[in-house]
Amino acid sequence: MEFVGREVELQNLHQLLQENEQVAIAAVAGMGGVGKTELALQYARNHRETYKGGICWLLAKSGDVGIQVVQFARTVLDLNPPEGLDVLAQVQYCWRHWCEGNVLLVLDDVGEYQQVKPYLPSSSSRFKVLITTRQYLGASIKQLSLDVLQPEAALELLKSFFKETPQRIEQELAVANQLCERLGYLPLGLELVGRYLKRKVDLFLTEMLRRLEKKRQQKPAWDKPEGDMTAQRGVLAAFELSWQELNDDDKQLGCLLSLFAAAPIPWDLVEQCLPQEDEEELEEIRDEKLLNLHLLQRKDEGVYQLHPLLREFFQYKLTGLEQAEELKRSLCRVMVAVAKNIPETPTLEQITAVSPAIPHIAEIANNLIQYVSDKDLTWVFVGNATFYRYKGLYDQASSWCKHCLKVTKKHLGEEHPDVATSLNNLAELYRSQGRYSKAEPFHLEALALRRRLLGEKHTDVAQSLDNLALLYKSQGRYSEAEPLCLQASKLWQCQLGAEHPDFATSLNNLAELYKYQGRYSEAEPLHLKVLALRLSLLGVEHPDFAISLNNLAELYRSQGRYSEAEPLYLQALALRQRLLGEEHLDVAQSLNNLAGFYYFQGRYSEAEPLYLQALALRQRLLGEEHPDVAQSLNNLAALHHSQGHYSEAEPLYLQALELTRHLLGDEHPDFTNSLNNLAVLYYSQGRYSEAEPLYLQALELTQHLLGDEHPDVALSLNNLALLYKSKGQYSEAELLYLKALEFTQHLLGEKHPDVALSLNDLAYLYDSQGRYSEAEPLYIQALSILEPLLGINHANTITVRKNLADLRDRLSSP
Helix, strand or coil: CCCCCCHHHHHHHHHHHHCCCCCEEEEEECCCCCCHHHHHHHHHHHCCCCCCCCEEEEEHHHCCHHHHHHHHHHHHHCCCCCCCCCHHHHHHHHHHCCCCCCEEEEEEEECCHHHHHHHCCCCCCCEEEEEEECCCCCCCCEEEECCCCCHHHHHHHHHHHHCCCCHHHHCCHHHHHHHHHHCCCCHHHHHHHHHHHHHCCCCCHHHHHHHHHHHHHHCHHHCCCCCCCCCCCCHHHHHHHHHCCCCHHHHHHHHHHHHCCCCCEEHHHHHHHCCCCCHHHHHHHHHHHHHCCCCCEEEECCEEECCHHHHHHHHHHHCCCCCHHHHHHHHHHHHHHHHHCCCCCCCHHHHHHHHHHHHHHHHHHHHCHHHCCHHHCCHHHHHHHHHHHHCCCHHHHHHHHHHHHHHHHHHHCCCCHHHHHHHHHHHHHHHHCCCHHHHHHHHHHHHHHHHHHHCCCCHHHHHHHHHHHHHHHHCCCHHHHHHHHHHHHHHHHHHHCCCCHHHHHHHHHHHHHHHHCCCHHHHHHHHHHHHHHHHHHCCCCCHHHHHHHHHHHHHHHHCCCHHHHHHHHHHHHHHHHHHHCCCCHHHHHHHHHHHHHHHHCCCHHHHHHHHHHHHHHHHHHHCCCCHHHHHHHHHHHHHHHHCCCHHHHHHHHHHHHHHHHHHHCCCCHHHHHHHHHHHHHHHHCCCHHHHHHHHHHHHHHHHHHHCCCCHHHHHHHHHHHHHHHHCCCHHHHHHHHHHHHHHHHHHHCCCCHHHHHHHHHHHHHHHHCCCHHHHHHHHHHHHHHHHHHHCCCCHHHHHHHHHHHHHHHHHHCC
8 A cells, every 4th residue: 555645744743753852752643543553654664764773663552562672672682681670670771772873662552651651761862752642642742643634645545556457446536536535534444445445356436335335334344454454453443442441421422423414513512412411521521532532523613523434433332322312312402493593584694603503404304303303393404495595505495495395294294384384485495596487386385285274364374475476576477466465464464463574574575566566656655664664673783674775775766766775775785795795695686786776877887897796696696597697697788788888788688588588488577678678789789670579579578467557568668669760650659659658657757767768759759850849848858857866967868968959959050
């Protein structure tokens, strides 16, 4: 076997042995199988020339170190201690008469240092003592702690057994890396398995990995060292030596630790599992036994971890422990409590705090769920799903929701409220992913089950109504969403009262629905009420308060109330960044919305970096296949379009259109919006024949999906009119302009920027026809709306002012 991955340790060991003026004693410490003896052996081989006085290798475990020293001196150095002396005196004689030159004394596998200390050289600096041990020997001895190999070095060690058949590793390189990881990068484990595979020439690495998973440490590959191996014990036997040094309490703690996941373990979780035990006594066991024997590793302040193979060893021993069942139930109770404390809308601080517990919650769900009570069954799944949903890892979150549904059905039966909750949670994950067609049947099933089991007046029914309404709103099915929203908010108020966060959330959903329908006068009082409720109930430092700020800002922007909108956008973004961290979808939403606000004001240089940041964040968190990514692509394209960068805009529009069609289908408002935007681009380039069918398709779909009473219909009419005007079809254009203006005034009020743009477009039509007396008052009316709202330097204001000035120039010309 080659010696790999320990070059730095060899250098450090030599430095430790050379730096003392008196006798230098250095200990190579570590868990069984980590390669302590092999390191000492390699050091001795590499430094033969350094130690002219010889290298004396003693086996400390045999208990006769003094006799070994005397036998070595007699056999190798021809020294003959005087007869009649006891063993200790003979050893001292040997040290005094040892041949000249530096001497390396190796004591392999020392257990109790005090038992070997009397036989060590007393004062000469030419003697260097190297000890290998599984224990901490005290502060007076310089120690080199030996850890497992790095992954790259572990793979090289495994490869060293296949020099004659390297293709065995290369053909299954990924599996080889998995095998190294499975063995915890422990040199002894790697050597045993490498030699086993070398003997079994027809055995694939994949099959080896499968066998290890199946039989764990009882597989022969673990425990049959060959004659030429430095280590003459297998992994199981090496660990058994340390196990024999533990008392019952030590063993119990080690076995409890093995029930946690193969991940760093916060010590406070361990203490919670043993509430009857004294904290100081637990720390004493941890520090003086498990750490001292290198059966446990300290990873960070208050955080510890078992090596994967030691974890399996302790699990193997757990089967014979009287307290095994009690320990499993105790761990489950603790992890369920942690999962229950994860809020539905957590902050970054809360997610950071719970992160170390997540793999251990997962371990309960995957391997110990039978020890969780029925009433707590769903919590470990919900906790993990909430965590991954916060991270934007929706595939992992939905996987936990699916797992939860499967387990609850198996343990509780099909007709159980927790099954309905699992259905609801899975549907919500699908909705968050934009997978609306997959979400709807689960929402409907959850609602029906809750009604059947809980009756019509239960808050779980209200939740299902709200969530189904949100789904329909996301699909543009506003007429179906509204009665569900109204029913849900009434039910929340009836059951919980008007002063409750869930009632506020339901009102928010209704307000958002009205806003999406262009029913701004109905949306505003609801949004203001929700904002006040959340401020009162939750305080300023809460993600739901940030949601209300963002939603109210969006409403004000839609109404052209820009001076009121901007501070709300900025406050919402800052609050989300502080509470949720930079890598969160709500932050991406705020970035996107603020960019849109700047875009509508013509502040393109401020909008672009925010749009790019939002797009990158959404792609990173959601992947390329998500409606929010399509929205960001569309928005960025519109920005390039507005700046005349047509070649940059078109591929983004096309990408957004195809992604929207693929994800949402062609019966969705987002799809019609993409059609309309692409048509506007073609119109701007004079590509009228390509623009017209898109305009007509967008208008037809918008009317079909949203009805005539919607601002998007007015926008489609206005855009189509603009196209007809450019083609000289003035009478057709005029009818559409007038209809669009009427809709816009009716829906948005007289003082809205969209009304001003409709007025400008109609005036420009009249201007083009020489109907100056009809055009001039419309230009003036448009300016009177735009200047107070957008300012005199806004692009739209400048355009209308220029149109009016050009008209007056024509009127004044002879």
